[in-house]
Amino acid sequence: xxxxxxxxxxxxxxxxxxxxxxxxxxxxxxxxxxxxxxxxxxxxxxxxxxxxxxxxxxxxxxxxxxxxxxxxxxxxxxxxxxxxxxxxxxxxxxxxxxxxxxxxxxxxxxxxxxxxxxxxxxxxxxxxxxxxxxxxxxxxxxxxxxxxxxxxxxxxxxxxxxxxxxxxxxxxxxxxxxxxxxxxxxxxxxxxxxxxxxxxxxxxxxxxxxxxxxxxxxxxxxxxxxxxxxxxxxxxxxxxxxxxxxxxxxxxxxxxxxxxxxxxxxxxxxxxxxxxxxxxxxxxxxxxxxxxxxxxxxxxxxxxxxxxxxxxxxxxxxxxxxxxxxxxxxxxxxxxxxxxxxxxxxxxxxxxxxxxxxxxxxxxxxxxxxxxxxxxxxxxxxxxxxxxxxxxxxxxxxxxxxxxxxxxxxxxxxxxxxxxxxxxxxxxxxxxxxxxxxxxxxxxxxxxxxxxxxxxxxxxxxxxxxxxxxxxxxxxxxxxxxxxxxxxxxxxxxxxxxxxxxxxxxxxxxxxxxxxxxxxxxxxxxxxxxxxxxxxxxxxxxxxxxxxxxxxxxxxxxxxxxxxxxxxxxxxxxxxxxxxxxxxxxxxxxxxxxxxxxxxxxxxxxxxxxxxxxxxxxxxxxxxxxxxxxxxxxxxxxxxxxxxxxxxxxxxxxxxxxxxxxxxxxxxxxxxxxxxxxxxxxxxxxxxxxxxxxxxxxxxxxxxxxxxxxxxxxxxxxxxxxxxxxxxxxxxxxxxxxxxxxxxxxxxxxxxxxxxxxxxxxxxxxxxxxxxxxxxxxxxxxxxxxxxxxxxxxxxxxxxxxxxxxxxxxxxxxxxxxxxxxxxxxxxxxxxxxxxxxxxxxxxxxxxxxxxxxxxxxxxxxxxxxxxxxxxxxxxxxxxxxxxxxxxxxxxxxxxxxxxxxxxxxxxxxxxxxxxxxxxxxxxxxxxx
Amino acid sequence: xxxxxxxxxxxxxxxxxxxxxxxxxxxxxxxxxxxxxxxxxxxxxxxxxxxxxxxxxxxxxxx
Numbered sequence: 001x002x003x004x005x006x007x008x009x010x011x012x013x014x015x016x017x018x019x020x021x022x023x024x025x026x027x028x029x030x031x032x033x034x035x036x037x038x039x040x041x042x043x044x045x046x047x048x049x050x051x052x053x054x055x056x057x058x059x060x061x062x063x064x065x066x067x068x069x070x071x072x073x074x075x076x077x078x079x080x081x082x083x084x085x086x087x088x089x090x091x092x093x094x095x096x097x098x099x100x101x102x103x104x105x106x107x108x109x110x111x112x113x114x115x116x117x118x119x120x121x122x123x124x125x126x127x128x129x130x131x132x133x134x135x136x137x138x139x140x141x142x143x144x145x146x147x148x149x150x151x152x153x154x155x156x157x158x159x160x161x162x163x164x165x166x167x168x169x170x171x172x173x174x175x176x177x178x179x180x181x182x183x184x185x186x187x188x189x190x191x192x193x194x195x196x197x198x199x200x201x202x203x204x205x206x207x208x209x210x211x212x213x214x215x216x217x218x219x220x221x222x223x224x225x226x227x228x229x230x231x232x233x234x235x236x237x238x239x240x241x242x243x244x245x246x247x248x249x250x251x252x253x254x255x256x257x258x259x260x261x262x263x264x265x266x267x268x269x270x271x272x273x274x275x276x277x278x279x280x281x282x283x284x285x286x287x288x289x290x291x292x293x294x295x296x297x298x299x300x301x302x303x304x305x306x307x308x309x310x311x312x313x314x315x316x317x318x319x320x321x322x323x324x325x326x327x328x329x330x331x332x333x334x335x336x337x338x339x340x341x342x343x344x345x346x347x348x349x350x351x352x353x354x355x356x357x358x359x360x361x362x363x364x365x366x367x368x369x370x371x372x373x374x375x376x377x378x379x380x381x382x383x384x385x386x387x388x389x390x391x392x393x394x395x396x397x398x399x400x401x402x403x404x405x406x407x408x409x410x411x412x413x414x415x416x417x418x419x420x421x422x423x424x425x426x427x428x429x430x431x432x433x434x435x436x437x438x439x440x441x442x443x444x445x446x447x448x449x450x451x452x453x454x455x456x457x458x459x460x461x462x463x464x465x466x467x468x469x470x471x472x473x474x475x476x477x478x479x480x481x482x483x484x485x486x487x488x489x490x491x492x493x494x495x496x497x498x499x500x501x502x503x504x505x506x507x508x509x510x511x512x513x514x515x516x517x518x519x520x521x522x523x524x525x526x527x528x529x530x531x532x533x534x535x536x537x538x539x540x541x542x543x544x545x546x547x548x549x550x551x552x553x554x555x556x557x558x559x560x561x562x563x564x565x566x567x568x569x570x571x572x573x574x575x576x577x578x579x580x581x582x583x584x585x586x587x588x589x590x591x592x593x594x595x596x597x598x599x600x601x602x603x604x605x606x607x608x609x610x611x612x613x614x615x616x617x618x619x620x621x622x623x624x625x626x627x628x629x630x631x632x633x634x635x636x637x638x639x640x641x642x643x644x645x646x647x648x649x650x651x652x653x654x655x656x657x658x659x660x661x662x663x664x665x666x667x668x669x670x671x672x673x674x675x676x677x678x679x680x681x682x683x684x685x686x687x688x689x690x691x692x693x694x695x696x697x698x699x700x701x702x703x704x705x706x707x708x709x710x711x712x713x714x715x716x717x718x719x720x721x722x723x724x725x726x727x728x729x730x731x732x733x734x735x736x737x738x739x740x741x742x743x744x745x746x747x748x749x750x751x752x753x754x755x756x757x758x759x760x761x762x763x764x765x766x767x768x769x770x771x772x773x774x775x776x777x778x779x780x781x782x783x784x785x786x787x788x789x790x791x792x793x794x795x796x797x798x799x800x801x802x803x804x805x806x807x808x809x810x811x812x813x814x815x816x817x818x819x820x821x822x823x824x825x826x827x828x829x830x831x832x833x834x835x836x837x838x839x840x841x842x843x844x845x846x847x848x849x850x851x852x853x854x855x856x857x858x859x860x861x862x863x864x865x866x867x868x869x870x871x872x873x874x875x876x877x878x879x880x881x882x883x884x885x886x887x888x889x890x891x892x893x894x895x896x897x898x899x900x901x902x903x904x905x906x907x908x909x910x911x912x913x914x915x916x917x918x919x920x921x922x923x924x925x926x927x928x929x
Numbered sequence: 930x931x932x933x934x935x936x937x938x939x940x941x942x943x944x945x946x947x948x949x950x951x952x953x954x955x956x957x958x959x960x961x962x963x964x965x966x967x968x969x970x971x972x973x974x975x976x977x978x979x980x981x982x983x984x985x986x987x988x989x990x991x992x
Contacts, residue, residue, distance in 0.1 A: 070974060071950075077981065078946040081939055084989075227966025234963075243968040246959040253952040260950065292985040299978055306971060 007146050007344070014345050015178055015352065021202045022182060022195030029194035036197045037282040039289035044201035045276045046294045047208070049076065049267055050301055051131075051354035052138035053425040055207055055347045058302065060324035062309035066245030069305060071256055073298040075263035080291050087268065087277060089443055091284045093546045098616035101361055102274040102435060103369040107621050109442040109543050110450035111536035114621035117369035119454065120435060123461050124271050125362060125404060127431020130415070130472070132358060132408030134424040135351040136175075140168035140412075142328050142347045146340065172409040175355045176402045183360035184397045193360065197280045200357060203349040208301055210346025211327070215304020217339055218311040218330050226307060233310045242310075251506070258509030259426070265436045266429040271361035272354065279361075355405070363400035368619025371396050376625050389574045393618065415476035426508045427468045434460040434515060437523045445527075446544045450536055452527025460519025463499075467511035470496045565602050567630040568610050575617055575626070584613055689858060693743055696874065700732040700739070707732075742875040746858070749882045756886070760910045761800045762793040763836050767827055770807035777815050783823030785811075790829060794836050795910040802883045803907075806891070809876040810840045810903050817844035817901065835889075835906045841896035852893050856881045938988050942981065949977045 028035050035041070054072075061069035090105070099105045103124065107117025144167055183196055223229045233239040245251060251259070267273055281287075312326030321329045328347065331339040372393075437460070438453040474484050474496075487495040494500075497507055499514050532540065573581035585597045588609055592600065600606060607627060614623035707725045711717065717725075748754040771787055778785050796803075814825040828839045847855060858878045877891075884891040889907040896902035933941075948954060958973040965972065 067970060067974060074950050074974075074978065077978065078943060078950070081943040081946060081981075081985065084939055085936060225966065227963075230963055230966050230968060240961065243961050243963075243970065244959045245970070246956060253955070256955070257951065288989045291989060292982050295978070295982045295985070299975065299982065303975070 004147055007143065007341075010341060010345065011143075011348055014348065015174075018199045018203060018352070019178070019182065022199040024195075025198030026195035034194060034282065036194050036201070036280075039286040040293065041197065041201045042281065042286040043290040043293035043297065044204040045197045045280065046273070046290055047204035047297045047301075048200050048272055048276055048353050048357050049270075049294075050204070050207065050298070050350060051425070052135050052142075052347050052351040053131075054301060055211060055350040056138050056142070056324050056327055057134075057425065058305045059309045059312065059326045060322070062242075062305050063313055063323035063326065065251055066242035068245060068251045068256075068259075070302065071251075071259035072263045073302055075260040076267035077295040077298060078260065079264035079267055080295055083287055083291055086440065086443065088284050088287055089546050090268075090439075091278050091281050091287070093443075093543050094278050095281075095284075096546070097542070097620060098612045100279060100368055100616060100619050101365045102269060102271055102278075102439070103365040104615070104619045104621070105274070105278075106435065106438050106442070106453065107369060107619075108615075109539055110438070110448070110453050111533055111539050112620050112624045113450050114369070114373040114625075116438075116450060116453055116457070117365075117619065117621045118373065119457055121362075121365040121369045123431060123434060123457065124365060125407070126469075127428050127434075127461075127464070128271065128358060128362060129404075129407045129411045129428075130424045131428035132355060132404065133410075133412035133415075134428075135355050136168045136172050136405075136408055136412050137424075138324075139171045139175075139348055139351040140166070141322075141325060142344055143167050143171065145325055145328055145332070146344055166413070168412055169409055172405045175352060176359075176405040178352065179356045179359050179401050179405075180398050182356055184363070184394055184401070192280050194280075196356065196360065197276065200276065200353050203353040204297070207346040207349045207353075208297065210342045210349070211301055212304065213339060214327055214331055214343050214346075215308055217334075217336065219304060219307045221336075222311055222315070222330065222334060223307075229307050229310045229314070232314055236314070239310060239313055252504075254504075255506040255509045258506070258512050262426070262429050262433055262508065262512055265433045269432045269435040269439060270358075270429075271365065271432070272357035275357055275361040275364075359401045359404050362404050363397040364619075366400035366404075367393060367396045368622055371400075372618050372622040373625060376622060376629075390577050393575065414478070415472045423508075427472065430468055430508055430511050430515065431461070431464050433512065434464060434519055437516075437520045441523060441527075442540070442543055443546075444544060446540050447532070448523070448527045448540070449530045449532045451530040452523045452525075455526040456519045456521075456523030459522045460515045463515040463518045464511060467496050467499060467514055468507065471507065564630075565598070565600055568602065568607070571626055571630050572610060572613060575614055692858065696739055697736065700736045704729050704732045704736070739875070742879060746875055746879050746882065749879065749886065756799045756802070758797060758799050758887075760795050761798045761803060763796050763803075763829060763838070763907070764789045764792075764794050766800065766804055767807055767829060767838070770804055770811055771827065773804075773808055774811045774815065777812060778825075781815055781818070781823065782821040783815050783818045783825055786824065786826045788826060788828040790831075794829065794831065796836050796907040797910040798887050798907060799883075803887065806880040806883050806905065807838075809880050810905075813876065813903070814840050814842040814844070814901075818842045819844065831909065832906065835908050837904060837906045839902050839904045841898075841900060841902045843896070843898060843900040845901075846895055846899060847893050847901045855893065856891075935988065942984055942988070945984075946981050949981065950974075 025035050036045070058069040058072075093099065094105060097108055099108060103117045103120035106120050107113045110116050182199070183193060219225060219229065223232070234243070241248070246253065246256075268277070308326055308330065309323065312321065312323060312330055315330060315333060316326075328340065328343050331343055434457055437456050438448075441448045442453070470479070471484055473479055474481055482490075484495065484497060486492060492501075497510065499510070502510060502513070505513070569581060569585060572584055576584065582597075585600065588606065589595075589597045589600055594600060611623050611627045614626055617623075618626070707729050711722060711725055745754070767787065767789060771785060775785070777783075811825065811827070815823070818825060822843075824843050826839075826841045828841070830837055856877050858875055881891045884905050884907075887907060889905050891903070891905040893901055893903050955970075955973075958970045960969045962969050
């Protein structure tokens with residue numbers, strides 16, 4: 001039943017189904033309803049890690065090595081534990097920078113280096129070629145085995161049949177066609193392929209189901225459970241040895257650790273794993289589920305490896321069937337047609353999935369990081385001036401796919417037969433592991449340089465080629481076997497499999513140790529010896545600080561230059577086509593809250609956004625070339641950076657100055673406000689003063705006028721009465737005059753226009769004179785005046801007239817408030833430190849504490865103005881205080897010792913030598929009255 | 930576990946994994962006997978693997 005055409009038809013139908021899934025997913029994505037935007041699809045797509053190596057090869061490995069197949073899956077499980085820390089950072093960086101592949105990532109990290117990106121691409125292609133040949137071998141072998149159904153036969157070596165009759169060739173070509181149809185139908189502006197991811201997730205499911213089905217069939221269909229198989233295996237000594245593989249039959253602990261580390265790295269740095277895990281990632285939070293779903297998948301697909309291996313070893317005579325084909329051979333031997341077909345489909349699934357993703361990832365790398373940077377540099381091609389380059393991009397990618405598959409086929413044909421599936425795959429693992437130091441170092445080590453990465457990668461790759469690739473070529477017969485056994489030119493130390501005499505390790509671990517020593521050593525050493533350029537430093541901090549930087553726009557690089565919007569538009573439409581370009585610019589305008597695309601301002605931010613957009617299609621390095629072809633970019637050198645720093649520090653200085661100025665301004669404003677308040681207050685006081693003066697003037701004027709009118713209207717007034725009235729008029733006039741004099745006086749003093757004749761004055765004499773002047777008032781009122789003055793003169797600096805005015809004012813006040821006949825006023829003068837102090841005490845009613853400051857204000861008198869008769873003008877004390885203040889003394893009022901008021905003033909003493917020098921006693925005590 | 934950050938837990942799990950799947954723990958199970966009809970080494974491998982995954986599930990689904 002399983003004739004050739006049936007198998008081909010089924011295979012074609014299955015690939016068609018994958019294509020349909022991809023097509024559907026693409027349609028949904030275009031409609032904005034992505035079916036892959038969930039963690040389950042993401043986890044299943046990661047399972048592209050399980051290739052036909054897993055599907056067929058694990059059993060082969062287990063049949064020879066026991067647990068030897070497991071590190072390939074345990075390593076990734078351990079690595080996955082750290083994905084939340086490491087892979088999430090890679091994803092974050094890749095999204096911000098629109099990274100399209102691992103070559104792009106490494107190139108971008110080290111200053112958008114094209115050379116480094118190209119180097120990674122070359123290593124990836126050479127390193128992955130054996131891996132692709134493995135898939136071709138597995139697919140072709142399974143097809144050939146199936147063709148002879150139900151007879152089990154060992155297919156002849158591929159090299160012996162002509163290419164055109166070789167199944168593997170047709171497998172390679174149909175997979176190439178499939179991949180081209182699949183991955184490069186159209187050039188996305190985005191670096192992501194939704195349809196591909198959906199198809200990969202689907203095929204992951206198919207291969208898991210197929211493997212579990214055959215596993216269950218072998219375990220419970222052919223045998224009766226795990227126990228049965230184990231028991232039967234235990235009876236065969238060769239198989240019983242596999243129970244304790246570390247005891248000699250299987251791997252050593254060293255190779256176990258080596259493979260664990262290798263696959264831990266490979267699951268992140270394999271181009272296809274980077275493609276599905278990083279580039280195709282929709283949301284970094286999908287990692288949360290994928291981190292445990294992916295290990296669950298790996299555990300499940302490995303569960304039946306051992307029973308199938310044991311089952312195959314038990315079922316077939318030794319050497320009759322290659323252990324790598326047990327998975328297919330067992331259901332065939334049991335004549336299970338459908339199951340056999342399912343297994344074939346599962347294996348095809350695993351191979352096709354790997355080939356599709358790997359070649360798409362590699363072709364992107366070849367296009368973006370190898371061919372484009374080269375052709376864009378060749379000026380003769382004038383590519384930079386062509387209007388639409390998207391067609392060229394597609395052609396390059398399609399060509400790369402065919403080329404990569406051809407390389408894989410050639411490797412299979414000339415070297416593949418010498419190795420088992422797993423061994424071929426591990427060679428590739430060791431090759432891509434060379435990316436790990438530059439990749440992970442670049443994530444955390446800021447000072448890693450491009451030179452360091454170049455040297456590390458190159459040396460690591462050379463050692464890999466020498467220790468793994470060379471032996472493979474030798475074994476396929478292209479070079480003499482003596483190189484392996486005696487070393488090149490007979491130098492035993494340089495034998496590729498025992499480099500420098502290192503023995504006791506399997507080939508892979510041996511190669512891993514030497515290549516990593518060279519790689520990491522050179523990476524560290526050269527990085528420490530070289531100085532990163534400005535762009536390297538800028539990229540380093542964007543990568544290392546990826547979790548600290550937020551948003552895309554905050555990450556504009558060091559950039560100076562000028563470009564026109566039209567040029568940028570032209571550039572984008574050349575690579576993405578006019579329709580996509582329009583959309584891109586419309587989005588950019590919307591992001592910046594602009595209504596029209598034409599409002600876009602060409603600044604560093606926009607140029608950077610365009611570069612990112614292009615990077616998503618042609619890679620970071622090529623995008624940089626293209627953008628700099630239209631942007632008149634100034635080379636940012638150290639001097640410019642220093643200049644920028646300078647500008648920045650100047651700006652900071654300016655802003656400090658500005659702050660200082662504004663602080664001063666605030667202070668000045670506050671002062672102005674205070675001055676304004678003060679002015680208003682003064683204005684109000686002036687108004688009050690004017691109204692008070694007017695009021696005070698009106699009182700005597702009123703009585704003068706009243707008495708004058710009486711005199712005028714009554715000419716026959718009694719002469720005595722007339723005399724009295726005239727007396728009042730004269731007295732009121734005198735008061736009026738005095739008042740006006742005092743107002744003028746006060747105004748003069750206050751405005752500072754008063755004339756002062758300051759000299760040395762004998763205060764004792766001055767007080768005596770004042771007492772003489774006021775003696776008449778004292779006599780009239782019968783108030784006693786007691787002078788307590790020192791015997792000797794007391795010199796003060798003062799204006800004699802003004803000071804006399806104060807003394808007279810105080811004395812006359814004291815008289816006014818002293819009771820007639822019993823009144824007693826004491827004047828006491830004494831020295832107090834460097835000042836002379838005068839107390840004028842009376843035995844009147846005193847001044848209430850509340851009034852003590854009030855009475856020094858203009859027109860304020862103690863007591864009730866309404867009832868009591870006014871005792872003066874109300875200006876005497878204010879004038880006296882002004883005088884004292886001007887002379888540098890104080891005037892205040894307090895309670896006298898025996899009741900009544902005590903007005904006191906102090907004045908600083910003048911230099912005594914100015915008066916007749918005399919020894920003055922200092923026995924005066926405090927208040928004597 | 931209450932106060933540990935996810936980073937700490939994950940690094941601890943990674944270290945646990947490297948110990949579980951490494952010499953010398955592996956050598957303890959490198960025995961010719963069987964458990965549940967399966968060679969002891971395989972029982973150990975898959976159960977340790979499952980436990981590690983279970984801890985990952987706990988870390989990401991219960992935090």
